[in-house]
Amino acid sequence: MRKEQGIPEEQPIIDNMAPLYHVRADAPPMLIITGDRELELLARYEENAYMMRMMKVAGHKKVRIYELDGSNHGQMTYPALPLLLREVQALSKEIMHKK
Numbered sequence: 001m002r003k004e005q006g007i008p009e010e011q012p013i014i015d016n017m018a019p020l021y022h023v024r025a026d027a028p029p030m031l032i033i034t035g036d037r038e039l040e041l042l043a044r045y046e047e048n049a050y051m052m053r054m055m056k057v058a059g060h061k062k063v064r065i066y067e068l069d070g071s072n073h074g075q076m077t078y079p080a081l082p083l084l085l086r087e088v089q090a091l092s093k094e095i096m097h098k099k
Contacts, residue, residue, distance in 0.1 A: 010057045020051055025059035031087045032065040033080045039072035 014020045032052055037045035048065055055063040066083055068076045 010054060020047075020054060023051070023054045023058050023060075025061075027055065027060055027063075029062035029087075029091055030055065030060070030064070031084065032063070033076065033083060034065065034067055035071045035073050035076045036069050037067060039070070039075075041073050044073065 011023065016022075030052075032048045034040060034045045034048045045067060052063050052065045066080075068079050071079055
């Protein structure tokens with residue numbers, strides 16, 4: 001059915017408002033941060049892990065996921081900030097070296 005409709009194998013069939021709908025190899029670098037899978041919103045960790053997997057299947061080279069053990073959805077902001085800062089700093093250095 002996918003082939004008949006011209007839908008690539010790595011393209012999830014999800015409405016165009018969902019992040020998974022926009023899976024593509026040329027997306028910007030992506031750091032996915034999620035709460036503890038046992039404390040997070042129902043299936044939120046799994047949805048994020050699937051997003052990372054599908055980005056890799058599509059050929060994206062810079063996608064990673066961090067699971068913040070011990071944090072639920074509302075508790076992950078502050079533990080995530082150092083991870084985000086480190087990611088931005090690393091990407092900034094990489095961009096500067098390419099110039």
